Amino acid sequence: MKSDVAFHLICGSTGAGKSTFAQALAHDLRGLHFAIDRWMVTLFWQDSPQPIEFDWTMTRIERCEAMIFETAKQAVWIGVPAILDLGFTKAAHRQKFAKLAVDAQIPVVLHVLDVPVEERWTRVEARNASKGETYAMEVDRAMFDFVETMWELPDPAEMAALNGRLVVP
Template identity: 50%
Template sequence: MPSASTRSALNPKRLRRSCRLTSANTANTANSTNGRRKTTTLIHLITGGTGAGKTTYARALADEIGGVRYSIDDWMTALFWMDAPEPPDFDWVMERIARVEAQMWANTLQMIALKTPVIFDLGFTTTDHRAKFIDLAKGVNITPNLHWIDIDAEERWRRVQSRNTSRGETFAMDVPRDMFDFMEDRWEAPTDHDAIVITRVTK
């Protein structure tokens, strides 16, 4: 069950929207069925720095709108991490992530045909990564909603340390400080150039 803080973050009163486009594909309705909020947005992208709480947010959002969640950590843990070289090789990892993402998108096309929302929890650390999925969505005439979990680095590192220790439901691997710093150097915050609907969550 999503935590109280996550449910609070998903409260529309706490969401600040910017870069809004007028499109039938991006209009969210306030109606609900069986306790779930209806949405006409079929593709949601979750972004934020390491430790922002992206997977927790994605889980809560999927439950709220009755969507299918694709989290990269779940797939990589089930399919590849047990065979990873030691020490980890960046190219080895990225090649397998590309395979997983290709299969996720193939599955997404089936979900779209069924009018089922899809939530992508893939990190989306860079502008180019976000642009790839924005272009894929627009290729099937859908403007996605980018959910930016905007939490400062100090708080995110505190959460990572807590997750490393507790190894709770969203734990996928131990993240040491050098890995956290590496990802911080790669992180590119969303800007107006993303040119889609952005939902920014700051808590």
């Protein structure tokens, strides 16, 4: 298996540039880009309760991730890198996918985008306004701040265990 044929976990908080980086990486590696935001918006957002309910959302994210994992696994088995743009804000989430990959005998590469909070918020505001290529849904300051409370930067041990690479935008 070529060294790039792996699960590429794209990690960072809101506005770090994960989707932009994931799209470029998928292009460079001739891989498949799996973006959780697009899956959620396409499959569930039109049916979502208003205001959004955390438990409702998390149940559907878990369903999407299960299908993404199965499809990504098939891609890697036929020699196509899988670029997993699932947020991976928490260490436990990264470890879950790393374990799934190891159990399926698939290499893992963690790509970490660490960008200062105010720069990320500025990017989110610009994305909300432009509704460009990486726009999936409106992210308001409350949602941004909520995700910020969950962000866990990988430590050196996690970086080593998951073949971590720091991405400098």
